[in-house]
Amino acid sequence: MIGDIEGKENLWVFVEQFKGVPKQVSLELIAKARMLADRFGLRVAALLIGDNVRNVSPVLINAGADDVFLLEDPLLSQYRSDFYAPVILDLIRKGKPGAVFFGATPIGRDLAPAVAALAETGCTADCIDLELTENGALLQTVPAFGGRMMAVIVTPERRPQIATVRLGVFQQAWFPEHNGRVVDISPQLTQAKFDLVEFVEESLQPSLLFSARVVVAGGAGVDSREGWELLRELAGVLQGALGGSRPALDNGWIRESQMIGHSGSTIRPDLYIAVGISGDVLHMVGVQDAKVIVAVNSDSRAPIFSNSDYGIIGDYREVIPVLINAVKKKQRS
Ligand SMILES: Cc1cc2nc3c(=O)[nH]c(=O)nc-3n(C[C@H](O)[C@H](O)[C@H](O)COP(=O)(O)OP(=O)(O)OC[C@H]3O[C@@H](n4cnc5c(N)ncnc54)[C@H](O)[C@@H]3O)c2cc1C
Structure with a gap:
């Protein structure tokens, strides 16, 4: 159940993981959310979606998450927007977060706007800073007009406020004493919109x-x-x-x-x-x-x-x- 956190505009982070290893950008976003949440007495939740990924939870809690919303299903083992976006929408409707952050990775750049469209809210891409005001408005800073000025974007009425942030913008933090809980959620999978024929792993040299x-x-x-x-x-x-x-x-x-x-x-x-x-x-x-x-x-x-x-x-x-x-x-x- 996530009903007991309803009513507060908590901060959520979509955790991207591959073979049970969370992406660095997700840990950085949890650290940033932790910092903002501490200022206003909010909770930080990590959305962990996949198959057999429970063992990622302790890392996310140590990275600063209070709640790990764990959604496991063999059909969720690989990222696919037709399953992930509706599942996150369902969660958003139940938990009513104030903001949801995604890494500006190829997956995050696909998923965040898809979730925003379903939730009928805004999505600010490639933020270089995030701040929160006392009334819960997320100040999302992005370079504008070819970088000649910085624009601060707010989503005044719609919730959640959705933002993507690239790797390295925020710094990861580590809270070895931090306590968190894992909340099991049964994903209600909708009709598949396409067949996943093959998953090809790209062999990239890490920079x-x-x-x-x-x-x-x-x-x-x-x-x-x-x-x-x-x-x-x-x-x-x-x-x-x-x-x-x-x-x-x-x-x-x-x-x-x-x-x-x-x-x-x-x-x-x-x-x-x-x-x-x-x-x-x-x-x-x-x-x-x-x-x-x-x-x-x-x-x-x-x-x-x-x-x-x-x-x-x-x-x-x-x-x-x-x-x-x-x-x-x-x-x-
Ligand atoms: C949406 C958007 C996103 C962008 N994202 C990025 C980004 O992520 N990263 C990025 O870098 N740019 C990005 N840009 C481009 C950015 O706006 C600049 O155009 C770019 O950074 C300029 O690169 P530069 O300094 O190498 O070239 P220039 O601005 O052309 O500067 C070249 C410099 O070299 C000096 N120079 C020339 N000859 C010599 C020499 N022999 N010895 C020493 N100095 C010399 C010149 O004096 C000059 O200052 C983006 C632009 C847009 C519109």
Whole structure:
């Protein structure tokens, strides 16, 4: 039963899991929901849907969930919107949450708007911040007009308020002493809308960007193979990872998983070295929590200099070899 939590606009997080391992973004969203809920005396619920996934529950409780709503059925073993969305709608009607958060993953981006449409409420995609007001309004911040301004979106009347957030925007937290409960819910499955013929697992190399303490990134200003070799060498001597801006992806110098920014990855390295990157807000939102930002740019008026801790004005073709030699020399001494 989830009836006993009715009446309060609690915060729910859809937990994406694969083979019993929750996605990092779901744990980050639970931590954020925990923070908001503590401020207003609300509960945090994790929606755990799948088959044989009960053993994920303790992780979710330690991540900050008060309730794990567990819906298990062999038909729910793989994600499919025709089953997941109505099941979540049914739960929403019973539990009446104030807000439901989804990871902005391929699944979350499919499921969140489907649930919002069924619940006849709004859905704000790719939020870079979430806040809650005293009257329960969720302030959903998203870059707007090509990143020239930040828009705060509210859903004034409809509930729940539905938002998606990308990996890395919030930080995971761990509450080993936190107590929670698992609430078993029998899913009422509706008619299938399609047949799932085959599930093909994509073999993707995990991006090193998230774990690297040092990230070297190139932008449109790095325009040659030799230039990218220099950046790769700098990343190598610093034992860091290589990333880039949108033009670097568009020009084929990096893979999608290496793009940093609003529509790419959000990272928190100790050191971020931006080379030939102008500092557009849609790039910088991806590194706003980097501890130290160093910018290398030939234009002294480049906006990135006002967002960096150290700025080197110069042509990267001259600056980067000097940095590489300096690091190597330091390592030898
Ligand atoms: C909806 C939307 C989402 C977006 N999402 C992202 C995103 O996730 N990530 C992202 O990065 N962008 C994103 N963008 C694009 C973003 O708005 C910018 O256009 C982009 O970040 C600019 O990339 P840049 O700094 O590499 O290129 P530019 O702005 O062209 O800057 C190139 C810089 O290189 C410098 N330079 C040139 N030659 C040299 C040299 N020899 N040595 C040193 N410096 C040199 C120049 O002075 C300049 O400052 C998005 C845009 C939209 C509309």
